Amino acid sequence: MDGNGRWASAHSKPRHAGHRAGVRAARAVTRACAEAGVEVLTLFAFSSENWHRPPDEVNSLMRLFIEVLQREVDELHANGFQLRFIGAREQLPEILRKRVADAEAKTAGNSRMTLVLAVSYGGRWDIVQAARRIAAKVRSGDIDPQDIDEALLGRHLSLAGLPPPDLLIRTGGEQRVSNFLLWDLAYTEIYFTDLLWPDFGPAELARAMDFFRQRQRRFGRTGGQLEALAD
Numbered sequence: 001m002d003g004n005g006r007w008a009s010a011h012s013k014p015r016h017a018g019h020r021a022g023v024r025a026a027r028a029v030t031r032a033c034a035e036a037g038v039e040v041l042t043l044f045a046f047s048s049e050n051w052h053r054p055p056d057e058v059n060s061l062m063r064l065f066i067e068v069l070q071r072e073v074d075e076l077h078a079n080g081f082q083l084r085f086i087g088a089r090e091q092l093p094e095i096l097r098k099r100v101a102d103a104e105a106k107t108a109g110n111s112r113m114t115l116v117l118a119v120s121y122g123g124r125w126d127i128v129q130a131a132r133r134i135a136a137k138v139r140s141g142d143i144d145p146q147d148i149d150e151a152l153l154g155r156h157l158s159l160a161g162l163p164p165p166d167l168l169i170r171t172g173g174e175q176r177v178s179n180f181l182l183w184d185l186a187y188t189e190i191y192f193t194d195l196l197w198p199d200f201g202p203a204e205l206a207r208a209m210d211f212f213r214q215r216q217r218r219f220g221r222t223g224g225q226l227e228a229l230a231d
C-alpha cells in the first residue's frame, strides 16, 4: 500500500494524515474484495525495513495500527472475516502484539474471507524464519534433510495453508516487489498503478481484476498445452 506520504504532501498535510487516508482506502478495498468473492487479501502495511523510518513516524504508525484494530475487529468479525498477521511479532509494541493475538483468536472460526495483515513483514525474513524452524526439526531428528522440498518449505512460511496470491497490486508508481512475499509471488500476476494508495479504490480494483482476467497463466507451460488442457 504505497504512496501515503506523497498523497499527504500533495494535499499539504503531514505524513500521518496520509497514513490515516491509507486506512480509509484499505477499508474500502477490503470490503470491495469481499463483495467480489476474493478469498484471501493480504495487505502489506509495514515492512521489516520500515523500522528504519524516523521514530516519530514509526510510533504514529504503531499507534494507528492499535487504534484501527481496536475499532475494526468487531465489525470484521461480525462480517465473517478471519484475521491473520504475518511478520516479526516480537518487534511490535506489546499492546499491539496482544491486540493481534486477540483479533486472530476471535476471528479464527470465520470463513467468508481471510484478511492477512503483513506488519513488520519481509519476504526475506519469512524465508529465514522458515529455514530456522526447519533446521531445528532436522537437528531434533524430526525430519531428514532429504525431506526438505518446496512443499515442506511452503508449510513453514507465513502464508502456510493459504493459496499463493493470484494478483499483486502495486500502487504509487513503483515497479518493484520491495521484499513482499518473495517465495509466494513466483507465479503471481502483477498490476502496477501510478495511483497513490489513498486514491486507490473499488474502481481501480475493478480495473486490476479486468487486467487479471486477461492474463493467460501458463505456469511454465506453452499456450498450446493450455488450450489442449482446456478442451
Ligand code: IPE
Residues within 6 Å of the ligand: 001, 002, 003, 004, 005, 006, 007, 022, 045, 046, 047, 050, 061, 172
Ligand atoms: C505506504 O506509504 C505506507 C507505509 C509504508 C506504512 P508510504 O509512507 O511509503 O508513502 P510514500 O512512499 O512516502 O509516498
Ligand code: MG
Residues within 6 Å of the ligand: 002, 003, 004, 172
Ligand atoms: Mg513508500
